[in-house]
Amino acid sequence: xxxxxxxxxxxxxxxxxxxxxxxxxxxxxxxxxxxxxxxxxxxxxxxxxxxxxxxxxxxxxxxxxxxxxxxxxxxxxxxxxxxxxxxxxxxxxxxxxxxxxxxxxxxxxxxxxxxxxxxxxxxxxxxxxxxxxxxxxxxxxxxxxxxxxxxx
Numbered sequence: 487x488x489x490x491x492x493x494x495x496x497x498x499x500x501x502x503x504x505x506x507x508x509x510x511x512x513x514x515x516x517x518x519x520x521x522x523x524x525x526x527x528x529x530x531x532x533x534x535x536x537x538x539x540x541x542x543x544x545x546x547x548x549x550x551x552x553x554x555x556x557x558x559x560x561x562x563x564x565x566x567x568x569x570x571x572x573x574x575x576x577x578x579x580x581x582x583x584x585x586x587x588x589x590x591x592x593x594x595x596x597x598x599x600x601x602x603x604x605x606x607x608x609x610x611x612x613x614x615x616x617x618x619x620x621x622x623x624x625x626x627x628x629x630x631x632x633x634x635x636x637x638x
Contacts, residue, residue: 488585497541516614516637533583537563546589565591576624602629
């Protein structure tokens with residue numbers, strides 16, 4: 487199975503409620519760039535799960551419009567969620583949803599990629615970074631990083 491993990495694009499500085507921070511123009515451009523660079527791989531995605539925060543919803547919507555897929559909002563995809571909770575959800579997911587795209591935040595995205603690959607902190611994810619992992623089972627140390635694309 488294949489899992490793609492996308493960190494949201496660059497967001498506005500925090501002035502109050504973190505959940506309400508929107509993408510900047512640069513953030514939108516970063517996400518569009520990643521979509522263009524990895525269009526062939528993204529075209530295989532069957533489902534998009536995203537954090538309820540505004541910047542991740544906006545990021546997911548940019549991808550969803552290109553793929554003509556709905557965005558499924560998952561409350562457990564916020565940045566401070568335990569990676570194990572996400573792994574539990576992935577193990578419960580229908581195989582038909584894969585390749586699956588998760589759109590979320592740091593530190594969760596970095597913890598997921600590095601935990602699944604058993605790579606410590608070898609694979610940092612900046613804004614709009616997109617990782618592709620392959621695994622038979624979604625558990626720590628059981629995935630292989632197929633590729634990691636960073637926005638410029």
